[in-house]
Amino acid sequence: MSGRHRMLPMLQILAHAGEAPIVPPPSLSRTLDRQSQKDTVSQLLPSRTVVFLEGFARSPCYRVVDGCVATYQTLSDGRRQVIDLAGPGRIVGLGAGDRNRHSAETLGFSRLEVVVEPLAARDLEVALTETLARSQALAMLLGRKTAPERVASAILDLAGQFGRPARHKRRGTVTFHLYPTRTDLADWLGLTVETVSRCFTRLKKAGLIDIQHNDLVTLLEPARLALVAAGDCALS
Amino acid sequence: MSGRHRMLPMLQILAHAGEAPIVPPPSLSRTLDRQSQKDTVSQLLPSRTVVFLEGFARSPCYRVVDGCVATYQTLSDGRRQVIDLAGPGRIVGLGAGDRNRHSAETLGFSRLEVVVEPLAARDLEVALTETLARSQALAMLLGRKTAPERVASAILDLAGQFGRPARHKRRGTVTFHLYPTRTDLADWLGLTVETVSRCFTRLKKAGLIDIQHNDLVTLLEPARLALVAAGDCALS
DNA sequence: CGACGTATTGACTGATATCAATGGTTGTGG
């Protein structure tokens, strides 16, 4: 449950020192430049751009126009938990308080737009509610599902967010671009890279999915995949 | 990850059949009577009273005045995940949609009051935000913390919600009534009853807590307990 | 007192983590 973790960027270590400044973090390369946000409606950001960091002065909310953003928290020893993966239409950065409660970074070339503060109360409630429901579903997954169930659930979730109904070959099949790496998935699902990889292999061998070039996933049997995800059908 | 589970009440099975009626569930003994809600400002309910059930027609929100309410989701095979334990002042039942997204039941004699619909937008946002933050903290706990870390985190959470600063003997000690059973705790923390019990024993032997009569917990060393909860200090 | 529900403890098992080796892809610079 502890051990091998990715190295923390300096900023993150600061955030955990309990003395994080209430000023925006220095504008690193790869860190979103706050000035230019005001000028443009939306920005195209490269992969692995840090949008905001846990513990720093509260950032505005962002709407994902295109691409994918991961939000996550980290423990002081580097253990990371991805809280959500957000695709087009989703809003990240919701929450009160004067500090960000989690970090956010892009997982691929992504277009984000700053959400202007006076967001309609109703819209805010809807966005908060959706985020809450997803967070609770994640808790169910993390607390009570097996590794294959978690991976199947993740694939279905991502298919819903990123999938095109492009069933060019078979009816009912869906294909989507897999933004998260195996490490991202592992940190989202409470597993290790190796376990995620093994589950993918099993799902492929069972004929439920297919993967091309490591980042293009095709759902071959969505219905059976849903059964696995819900724990109603064991895998192989 | 699967196996021994508590028996599901019939109602819950219905909720999972995908054909749950959009009418309120029949008023069983132990199920909160909706009629009387309108008449009284708050109701005193016995332990294990079901406040509302996942999958059924959307219930109003309730404010916990006194006692403790658990919200939870269940998988079709009976695996249960407690999403939150709510003490005095907290609101349960938040969320949109026409069905309840989770069930709720009292864990001890509890006083609840129905939250009148036109809740101030600001209050609603605050309550939603707090619930969201707790849910995300739970995800971090479930995905990345070890069993002793989870139990320590839970004790600190409950101390915050139910603790009185009644340090009659030592300075800094806090005592609180433990509403959840070991099973409830296990379902909240993604563990088994046995593991929760073993962690309690270890925390007691380490001198971090004391337990009287199975349901009265005293924090002997809150600071060290917080270190364990954060993963900054291994246990024994 | 006896019965039931709950908690504790011990012995053993098993799913997932850890460690380790290999292979594939991408990007960079000679």
Add this chain to the structure above:
DNA sequence: CCACAACCATTGATATCAGTCAATACGTCG
């Protein structure tokens, strides 16, 4: 264009934490 490095993914061997099974103890209520 190729060689190399860096990163990511896969696969196998082994270790470990938490789960399972089982027995006992505790507490409350009839």
